[in-house]
Every structure is written in C-alpha cells, then in structure tokens.
Amino acid sequence: MHATLRDANPELTPSVEDYLKVIYHLSNQGGFAATSDIAAMLDVAPPSVSGMVKRLSETGLIEHVPYRGVQLTAQGRRAALRMIRRHRLLELYLTQQLGYDWGSVHAEAERLEHAVSDELIDRMARALGDPQYDPHGDPIPTAAGEIEEAELVSLADVSVGTKLELRQVGTQDPARLRYFAEQGLTPGVLLTITDRQPFNGPTTIGLVPSGDPRVVGRELALLLWCREVPITDHGYASR
Amino acid sequence: MHATLRDANPELTPSVEDYLKVIYHLSNQGGFAATSDIAAMLDVAPPSVSGMVKRLSETGLIEHVPYRGVQLTAQGRRAALRMIRRHRLLELYLTQQLGYDWGSVHAEAERLEHAVSDELIDRMARALGDPQYDPHGDPIPTAAGEIEEAELVSLADVSVGTKLELRQVGTQDPARLRYFAEQGLTPGVLLTITDRQPFNGPTTIGLVPSGDPRVVGRELALLLWCREVPITDHGYASR
C-alpha cells in the first residue's frame, strides 16, 4: 500500500547517514571519495566500505566507479546536507543552551543527529535565531539544502603582514579545541601574521586589537581557516 | 566523525533498551511479563520476543521461566529505570524548553532516549531544576535509580462525592492527550466526582475551584489516575 509514498521518503539507517556525510566531506571539491579514506574516517575496514558502497549505489545515493571511488548523486547530496545541518545545529544548541564546551559537542551530535526529528531541528533552529554557523565556524546548511561555500585560507599559508579574521577551526579533537579556546583562537577573532620561521616552522601572530602574541606550530596553523581583511591605516574598526 | 559505528564496550542496543522498559512496565507489580504482551507493546511478532528473551537472560538482564514469562534482574531493573529517567526527562525538556505539546513528546523521546549521553541528561535535569514528574505526571527516577511509587486510583473507580487531585494521565496517545488538555484535565488539577451513570456509564466531574462540569466516558476515566484529597468544609484552599 502506498509503496510510492514510502519509497519517496526512504528511511536511512544511522550507518548510511554517517557514510553519506563522510563521502560529502571527502568529495567536496568535485572529486571522488576513495574507499580507504572513507574507511579511515569511519574507523571501519575497507571491505566494509565496499559492501556499503554496493548498497548505496543500488539505492541511488552514490555513483561508484570501481577502483576509482564514489561521488554523491543529487539525492545523496541532499541527504548528506540534511545530516550536516542537523549535526551543526545540535552542536550549537548544546553549547548555547546547555553550557557544553565546544570540544565535547561533536561526539554528542554524532549520535543525536540520527535520532532527532525534523520538527525538533526546526524548533532548535528557531530557539537559536536561525543561526548561520556552528561553534567551530562551519556553515549550517539551510533547511532547503543550501550551504555557504567560503573561500578561506589556512593560517599556515598566509604571508607575514596579512591581517585576517579567523573563521573556521578545522578539527573536532577535544584537546586541540580546548587549547585553541585557551589561546583565544575562536571564530570571529581578528589577527595579524607577524612572523613565520622557515622549514615549516611556527607562525607568530598578534591578536587584534590587544596585540597579544601567539606562536602556532604548523600542525595547528593548518587547522585555522581565515579570511583576509583589508588593513586600515590606523587602528581597527571597533568590535 | 569516527568511533560511533563500532564500539567495543558492552553497551546495550536500542532494541534491548526498549525491551527492558516494556518488561519493567509489564512486571511492575511483581508479576511476570508474558511473551505476547511484550510482543504487543513493542509491535513485534512473539517469536522475536522469544529470541530476545534468550539473549537477555544469557546476559543476566532478565530471568526467564519458560511458558510463564520474564522478570527483570537487579541489573535489568537498573537499566530499565535509567531509560525511563531519560525518557521522562526528555519529554519534560521538550515541553518546557522547546514548546512541544504533551501529545507529541513521547514519540520524540522514544528515539532520543537511546542517543543522549548521561552528561546531556544531567544538564537537562539541571536546566529543569531536577524535576520529579514528567508532563504526564509520571515520576522521574533519580540518577541513583529510585522511583516514587504512588498509590493512585482511577477516576473510573472512585465513588460520587470524592474530592481528587489528578496526578497521572495513563496514555501516550496524542489524540487523547490533546483532548484531555482541551478539557483542562492535566496533572495537578483538583476535581470532585458529582455523578456516575450505571452500567459502565460516564462519570461527571466538577473542576475545582471553577466548578465547571466535565463528562468523561469510562474508557477515558480509566486513564485518569488520581489521589484522594480531604474535603474542607467551606471553600477550598487556594491553589
């Protein structure tokens, strides 16, 4: 009965939802997601991925080119963005409304994203004022499935003298996140590059407007995604 | 993004958690929970229950007497009460903090209860002021696993003239719950029995203090669990 209605809104398993998210992240710049990369991100064995890939392409969520990798179909991309919206809204809700620290929200959201209803996500979004960014600065897709594609540069790749706004922190590791928070390195912060040592050495930055210096090794600098900001001659726009 | 798919710890599955809750409710008065009753409550076939019963008794969560039924062990009871605490706190959080109506919270909590962490439950409980009752008046077990056992009578069984406080509403059916709310029949309300028709006929009650009458058929009256309240001679204690 009403097979078409049911098939139009097929229920995805938590496993499938996590695979789609990972494939989205790995094939973001239009390329293919490789079996072994998916396996590493999900912490499963490569043959488990091959098995899931077969199921996902049979249901039309991905396109598989054997020995090459996979890409999301339009339907798969829609499902992935829906999960990413849920994940990021949950992260923000937990930090803003329940006092979670930005290092611990990821694990919690990773489970809740599969259990919440669309109505609950709506209500949380409304309670937060339909926010655009999650606690780590990542853009929250709209309910319609649109997502902002910002052009950001890694702090490790910017030359000395540039003024930047820190926009996204590219890790979910609680220890690294807590360290960044201690250093005042959270999305929205303004800074200038004051020095970089050769041979992949550390970058020295100055926080704006305080001027407080911070020294950031290459491993961490690669996680700090920034937007260039035009330098004003004297002083900085307040706030 | 990792570690959620495969977890080596002896965590209970969502299925197991739901079975334990149902067995708790069915064997509450010290009796046995019957296979077919468990099956009906979970909407699965009886052989599915037999299979699960085997697994649960092997893990020490229940005691099985073949052809008789099952009972929770101390360990099983602890796990069941932990789930009931989660379920009821979630229901209350959704109604109080996110504007849910008491008819829709059950379905949402039924899924979320398996996904939330102990920390999240703690934070929600604190945000609510460590509440004792859920939106339907059911007692919330403490984190230590204690639960209030109230002695309540069904509105269908009380004789005319009695004064009562409505304490619990014994259904999760959204339609019935919405109807009760429309009629002002929510936990905490005071009322007096003014009439009952014979042959399982309807009960007429008066709301206190307004005196507004309500006529409640036996099917619904059986769902309204009350505590007797001593009648004061003239007027009623305010609020």
Place this chain on the structure above:
DNA sequence: TTGAAAGTTTAGTGTAGTCTAATGTTGACG
C-alpha cells in the same frame, strides 16, 4: 617495460534482530 606496493574488491563468516510456519505446552471447561 615490468614487477611489486598500495589500494580495492570478492569470498566467506558472524552477530543482532526481524519475520513466517510449524511444533510444543498449558490450563479452562465441557
């Protein structure tokens, strides 16, 4: 140009949980 390393898929196994059909057990009542 070839051969081995790196990466991917196939083959086979296991666990959890569901189902239907068949069989076994219990207890109420005629």
Place this chain on the structure above:
DNA sequence: CGTCAACATTAGACTACACTAAACTTTCAA
C-alpha cells in the same frame, strides 16, 4: 479427565553491517 484454544517456543529464512583472508587492479619506480 480429556480436549482444544490460546499462548510460547523452535526452526528456518532474510537484511544490515561488521570482520578477516584472499584475489584482483592500478600505479609508480627501477
């Protein structure tokens, strides 16, 4: 006190999703 209907269990099949071991494909360097 025996029969049978209701209830419970066993038997066997199926799906989803993981694993290891083995086979296969691609790539890259000698």
